[in-house]
Amino acid sequence: MDKIKLQKELQEQAEKICRENNMIDFPNIHLKYNRRGHTNLNTGHISIPIWAIQEGENFITYYLIHEVTHWILSQSHTLEFKRKETEILNRHNLEPIYSKVYVKMLLKDNQIVWDKKTSKIYNRT
Numbered sequence: 001m002d003k004i005k006l007q008k009e010l011q012e013q014a015e016k017i018c019r020e021n022n023m024i025d026f027p028n029i030h031l032k033y034n035r036r037g038h039t040n041l042n043t044g045h046i047s048i049p050i051w052a053i054q055e056g057e058n059f060i061t062y063y064l065i066h067e068v069t070h071w072i073l074s075q076s077h078t079l080e081f082k083r084k085e086t087e088i089l090n091r092h093n094l095e096p097i098y099s100k101v102y103v104k105m106l107l108k109d110n111q112i113v114w115d116k117k118t119s120k121i122y123n124r125t
């Protein structure tokens with residue numbers, strides 16, 4: 001997958017999610033060689049780790065939604081955060097199975113589309 005092309009796609013996805021949540025300010029999405037993603041509420045920069053690409057389309061969508069939810073709510077991992085994240089994931093036809101703040105599994109149409117247990121990349125990070 002072309003990094004620049006994917007970054008552009010994630011940017012468009014992020015702006016769509018923001019618009020659907022009545023946000024007028026959009027964050028700037030960057031794919032980075034970081035261990036974890038990050039949302040900077042002051043600069044409006046969201047970083048998504050490059051390794052997440054290898055986890056597949058559904059996982060990277062989840063990762064983007066996780067970070068954009070921080071942007072929308074200006075919040076850390078509260079109950080409200082989890083509710084909003086789930087709402088946005090559901091709108092993308094994804095059902096999260098949580099383990100604490102992150103998901104351990106993602107379902108789509110009742111099928112497992114991402115599982116932490118069987119992911120070599122995720123467990124290496």
Ligand SMILES: [Zn+2]
Binds near residue numbers: 066070077
């Ligand atoms: Zn987070």
